[in-house]
Each structure stands twice: as structure tokens, then as C-alpha cells.
Amino acid sequence: MPKSTPDEVLAKMGEPTEVRNVAMVGASKSGKSCAVDCLGTQAGLVGEDKIGEALIAHVRQDERDKACTYKTNVNSMIPMEGLLVNVVDTPGHAEFSAEFNIAMPLVDGALVIVNGSEFIGGVLPNNRQMKDLVSWHVEPVLFCNKLDISLLVMQKSSDEIYAYLSSAVNAFNNTLDSCHAGGAPPT
Secondary structure (H helix, E strand, O other): OOOOOHHHHHHHHOOHHHEEEEEEEEOOOOOHHHHHHHHHHHOOOOOHHHOOOOOOOOOOHHHHHHOOOOOOEEEEEEEEOOEEEEEEEOOOOHHHHHHHHHHHHHOOEEEEEEEOOOOOOOOOOOHHHHHHHHHOOOEEEEEEEOHHHHHHHOOOOHHHHHHHHHHHHHHHHHHHHHHHOOOOOOO
16 A cells, blocks of 8 residues: 555544544563554555564654653554554553553554463453553454464464464453453543
């Protein structure tokens, strides 16, 4: 897809029904920034050969140096015809919870990214983040990332991959259920 011009993005901003604000949520090193690069490829902002290297979500030099998000940031892109997506990249570390909370009133959905090739013991976002998603009424969608590593690098069997994915889905659903049983939304 050809790269969108700033004028095209600005025009889409005037059409609220064609705009989605999506938070990228996940533990550190789960692949959130790589997922942003993949969306950037669909929008013509990142070459396919630069996915995982471009790290367009890392706007600060310290983030680029450590390949880690410290500050919540927004990348606006048109990854498919007619839809402007404001991708809100959030830090995965619990100590940056204030940065995470900044994004919650701004988004209408979240991609909860987990490493689908190494889901041992459940590496979901921290419970605070999941509770915040629920309390702000942000609809989360689970995205199991890095499955290519399971298939191509680690050459896991289909049973092993299924076990990892089942663990991820079950942990995600159980965490959401326990968060829904908890507190009221912020005021």
C-alpha cells in the first residue's frame, strides 16, 4: 500500500467513524513494537525487510538504544483503505504504569500481545494493566505473536504449539474474568 500523505491522514481525522484508537498492550519483549512495524508495513511506512528493525514506535533515542518503550506514544496510519488507526504504544514494564494509564481514556480497543512461542507460566501484561483495561471499558483482543519462531526456528510440534496457545488463551480469559469481578471504572 502506498504511504499516506499528511493531508490524507488529516482528512481522515475529520471522519470520526473512520478512526480507531488502539493501544498495544503487553509484557516487555512480547513484540508490541514489532507489531506496530507490521501495521506500518500495511500503511506503507515500513518496508517488509525492516519489520522489527524500523521500530517506528520508538521515538526517543533511549527507546531505540534499548528496544523498549518508556513513554506512551501515538503513530497515526492508514493501514487499510478508509480507516485511520491511531496506534498507541504503551510500556510493558509495571514501573511505567502512569504512562500506561495516560492512554486508557484515549483508546477504544487494545491488542494484548503475548509471545506465543514462549508462553510458559503466562506472560500476560501485569494485572494492573488488565484491570485498567477492564475499568476503562477498553475492549481487549488477544494477539499471539512470534509464532514463526515456534514453527521455523524452534521447530515445535503442533501439539507443543497448541499447548502454548491454549495456555495463553486460558490465562487471558481467566485474568479478564478476575478483573471483571473486581472494582468499578474510574471516574
